[in-house]
Amino acid sequence: MFKSGATNKGQATKAQLLEISLRLFRQRGFETATMREIAAAADMSLGAFYYYYPSKDSIILDYYRQVQDQHAARVAERWAEAADLRARLGLLIHTKLDILRDSRELMGTLLRYTGSPDHPLSFLGESTRGIREESISMFRDALSSERLPDDMIRILPLLLWAMQMGLLLYFLYDKSKAQARTTKLTDGALDLTVRMISVARLPIFRPVRKSLSGMLLEAGLIEG
Amino acid sequence: MFKSGATNKGQATKAQLLEISLRLFRQRGFETATMREIAAAADMSLGAFYYYYPSKDSIILDYYRQVQDQHAARVAERWAEAADLRARLGLLIHTKLDILRDSRELMGTLLRYTGSPDHPLSFLGESTRGIREESISMFRDALSSERLPDDMIRILPLLLWAMQMGLLLYFLYDKSKAQARTTKLTDGALDLTVRMISVARLPIFRPVRKSLSGMLLEAGLIEG
């Protein structure tokens, strides 16, 4: 399947099917929208659809890829405007929130197999490693112009990514208008974060940092 | 349904059905085990089973309840042995790991609807609030004998619970023998935690603590 170049006929229809599917998911809800509906909307038989996507859930994986690409693009656009660390972190997270705002249900669906490590669609599993690492790398980039001890450079991207995950979870459950509470929490968390970073950078905290980085290294959560 | 006393006939069979279901889930896997198999193992018709549990997933909710009760009981048993904060936190988390060790798949299933805030089985939703608060309260108890500033007393139980969640997630994905890596990570994290608690307690950190507790309060994550 799709052995020849990237601008394949097959890949084009697959991209089209992704659009149609996402539109239906947003209109009718992920559960409510049936595969038969999707196939009908795409003017093909039910079985034909399965030639492109192995399962209903697997469509969400491409959505995830789309979100990550969009995130990287939109952040790059405005990267120059962000003068300091605080601004860059704000740009990163607020942009992500904006992208996900109208698709929170889909984002939630993405978490469905987080508890199943071996499932091909596990959010923390192997199949999503690439996207995850791109996302973590964006935080690495945000830190790159700071003068920080090596251990912090290794630890912080993961920690910031984890914080973003926490905020996204809060975002998902946020019933306030336009998720205003999440916006506020994000800004508060980031203010605190940059303050804590400049404190943690002090030489007094070197032993603590060493313990932490040793621990995370041994756990395989960061690399040497 | 079940209008009379607690020692009802119906509740007894429901408890039996829970046992049978969990046994089958562990033996054959949650997905693989079918409702028809479960009903057959319980010597009743498929439809009859649905008189007791509204869905396959909902069985897991009772499992969650069972885990929490077992956790509270086992921790209470050995509470006296734990002399200081470090020991109490270790007892809490290691006991939980022990309880879940042979049912990691079931535990993962419990996370299935974490991304669906309004789903009746959402792990962070309303229907599980009671269990969740019991779990957080155990950390409050572990801290009760410490002399800590008020704000830390309010913040720490939530933070420790969140850390436990993180460790459980790591545990779920841990492929090392007997999940030894999780054990190690847990001990390292707890050592660091108690160190950080005694640092954060110092008056110099009062402003930071105030920001944090104000933020969490406004976010509705802790109570005034």
Next chain:
DNA sequence: TGTTAATATTGAACACGTTCAGAAATATCT
């Protein structure tokens, strides 16, 4: 061009979780 290989599509079937009108069994009341 004619033949072969790769790609794309079909439609019917399957297994699964779930629903439900109704029947049976059991408890409650007069």
Next chain:
DNA sequence: AGATATTTCTGAACGTGTTCAATATTAACA
């Protein structure tokens, strides 16, 4: 005991995601 209400159970059906052998369509090659 008989009548009535409540609890428990049945079996057949439904809609869903998914599979697959068979077929049509398109590309590659001689």
